[in-house]
Amino acid sequence: MQALHDEGKRESGKDRLRGKLTTFEITEPAELMNFLLTYLPTKSRNEIKSLLVHRQVSVDNQVVTQYNYPLSSGQTVVVNWGKVPLETKLQGLKILYEDSDIIVIDKMAGLLSIATTGEKEPTAYNILSDYVKRSNPKNKIFVLHRLDRETSGIMMFAKNENVQELLQSSWKKAVLERTYVVVVEGPLNQEQGTIISWLTESKSYKMYSSRTPNGGQKAVTHYQLLKKNKNYSLLEVKLETGRKNQIRVHMQDIGHSVIGDKQYGATKRSIGRLGLHAQVLAFRHPITGEEVRYETDIPKDFLGLFN
Incomplete structure (x- = not known):
């Protein structure tokens, strides 16, 4: 049975209005949505989806928006009932998914993936490096693959050296599409x-x-x-x-x-x-082993050529 504590008690309407946090300690594996449905019995599936979309759920201090995110024993889930500030916009890229091991982004055309010799302009790598250091100056980003400067779309970075080595050594098997x-x-x-x-x-x-x-x-x-x-x-x-x-x-x-x-x-x-x-990157998560898939829309300027 998963243990629960709530800076007091289980969530309530008053907690939500006061912006309190509900904290869960995980003692057995579960998917995030199923877990929240069980331990927030007054909330509907749509209400919990809304919490995820609005970045009000975190696992081990990392915001998670993925409804089927796999929980493991020893992890801590926190639901923030207060209004969460909108995510800071990062110039030239959008974060599609983030956990303690990886970051998946949608890179805009014109942004370098990483710096080449002598380059000092912004890159996806240094923008994300600055981003992760906001929560902890010791945090780092590790390169897994690149996209050309003028190519837009999905890229993935590791958040620790162990994950980088795991993915790079098994890239062909790990990447499914x-x-x-x-x-x-x-x-x-x-x-x-x-x-x-x-x-x-x-x-x-x-x-x-x-x-x-x-x-x-x-x-x-x-x-x-x-x-x-x-x-x-x-x-x-x-x-x-x-x-x-x-x-x-x-x-x-x-x-x-x-x-x-x-x-x-x-x-x-x-x-x-x-x-x-x-447009699509599907892979086997290096830590959980879960098969995940991320997809973006076809760019509007592409489609505009066929109208």
């Missing part, structure tokens, strides 16, 4: 297809593709046509491998460069950015 939406030049004739090539990098850091093994890294990209008109095609692209610039090179290989990608053959920059967005 990486899906992108891509706008390319011209109308595709094929509804779907798979591109296989071997990629090598030049001294100028540009990737080159060969249809036959040449000592480079094997790259496999699957695509499906979502929309098209006489000028553009909107594709859903799934990566079987995650090589540098893989999608960009492979789109050039089939004669339909990503819009805005002059480096790989594009002639159009119709929306002022690269037509590449990391």
Whole structure:
């Protein structure tokens, strides 16, 4: 049985009005929603969803909004009945999920993932580093993967070195799905297809593709046509491998460069950015083992090309 204490007693309307906290000590595994439904019997499922959405529930001092978040023995759940201030907006990114081990974000186009040599401008890495240090100056962020500066979408960072090592050593097994939406030049004739090539990098850091093994890294990209008109095609692209610039090179290989990608053959920059967005990231949580999936909307400027 899970133990409960409440700076006093179980929650009540008066507690909520006074902004008090209800604290639960977990003594057996449970999912967060089921646990709260049991131990907040006066609250409906929708009321508890509202608490989660408004960031009023934390586990071990980390705000949790995921209804099926797995609780373990020894953890502490706190419900804040007071009004929680809106989350500070972070320039260039939005936090989709955060716990004590990882942060999942939606990065805007134009923001560097991490600094390259000599770069001093803001990056997703240093913005998140500053963010986690607000609660504890000793907190750190650890890089797991990157997105190109002009690519928007979902990225994940580790919050401790152990999790970074766990994920990087088992990245292929841990990551269950990486899906992108891509706008390319011209109308595709094929509804779907798979591109296989071997990629090598030049001294100028540009990737080159060969249809036959040449000592480079094997790259496999699957695509499906979502929309098209006489000028553009909107594709859903799934990566079987995650090589540098893989999608960009492979789109050039089939004669339909990503819009805005002059480096790989594009002639159009119709929306002022690269037509590449990391839409879905699904993975096995490195600590809980739970399979989780995060998805963002297709960017409006992508869809605007097909109206």
